[in-house]
């Protein structure tokens with residue numbers, strides 16, 4: 285019954301992998317649509333036909349429902365929902381966060397989830413709001429950890445139980461929570477209570493708490509980001525190492541007349557046309573969709589299609605090694621997402637440790653690209669170059685004889701020897717015309733080279749076009765006679 289996760293491809297901290305639960309295996313990253321048994325705009329069967337391999341439903345709703353409780357216990361959840369993929373169940377923690385209390389205990393909800401045949405069970409953790417003060421957050425975290433300990437003791441270490449990671453807005457508490465969940469042996473971790481951050485567009489804070497939790501969660505654990513539903517933030521969350529998302533957004537937005545895209549959402553009234561390739565949008569005009577009697581269902585279908593397509597796009601980007609570019613593109617859809625992206629770039633030294641060596645390409649997309657992991661890694665590795673006593677770095681000037689070694693220059697990376705001309709990142713790096721940001725970053729590469737080779741005399745060769753700028757950046761370094 286145990287839960288196992290295997291990463292097959294990685295890019296930044298993002299993974300493409302396999303999550304195995306009992307005898308079932310699903311591909312990750314994955315979206316688990318939220319199913320409310322009382323209200324199904326799209327049925328689980330239809331979702332399965334759309335490629336959904338796993339979904340999430342609320343065990344608490346089943347346990348409190350006259351209509352579904354007995355049936356779920358007798359026939360099992362998969363039969364009731366008519367879905368034979370992976371079903372994860374939430375415990376009622378969400379209700380706890382909204383209503384302040386639930387009529388069920390930790391062991392009761394876990395027993396119930398087991399008895400209805402759920403594939404992944406969630407204990408009754410306490411989702412502490414980001415608005416909570418430190419004392420409250422610490423107190424609630426202690427209760428959550430006590431319940432996770434109880435879950436392992438009562439149901440055994442192999443039970444398919446998710447380990448929620450709480451800690452509110454406090455990074456050290458998220459880190460501590462991740463550590464405890466890992467020590468308790470959870471191979472499936474769910475980062476919780478981040479919905480209020482996403483609802484108020486606090487992506488910078490989201491990056492901080494997720495990165496704090498990721499510091500201590502085992503790299504071999506599957507990480508679920510609870511309540512992450514808008515496709516525009518999936519790439520960012522994946523780059524941090526989140527593998528699973530669950531979303532009620534496709535249905536909630538549909539009920540509210542909102543049309544999701546990977547860049548943001550529209551009110552259906554605003555749409556003059558339907559910018560999407562799904563069957564709903566190709567067989568309806570915007571006007572037809574607005575006035576359709578089953579508008580909510582059609583919108584929910586569309587919303588689910590675009591959400592699933594975004595997950596597929598992310599998987600492809602990870603295989604290609606172009607996840608940073610997708611994150612860059614998506615995060616320009618909203619200034620607060622851009623703020624989150626910039627915050628994530630601040631973690632480049634940590635992310636670079638996980639980043640892979642070779643990728644399909646590097647597309648320069650402006651200042652932010654200078655701070656990417658590939659640039660950082662490249663500049664760190666310059667220390668390994670074996671160089672003679674005199675080294676000419678040809679920035680954009682002439683190459684002259686008389687030096688032990690000649691290096692060329694590729695911003696934003698910096699100096700490179702001719703033999704690296706074709707390899708990643710120098711070869712498959714596509715740049716527009718040089719700009720100040722990329723050349724400045726490239727100069728940092730030259731500086732790193734000089735610092736790591738104190739026995740080599742580094743001489744720069746640049747044309748008049750960049751000579752002034754280079755002098756500002758590297759004014760203390762020697763330039764070739766004919767440079768300026």
Ligand SMILES: [Zn+2]
Nearest residue numbers: 560562565586
């Ligand atoms: Zn569509």
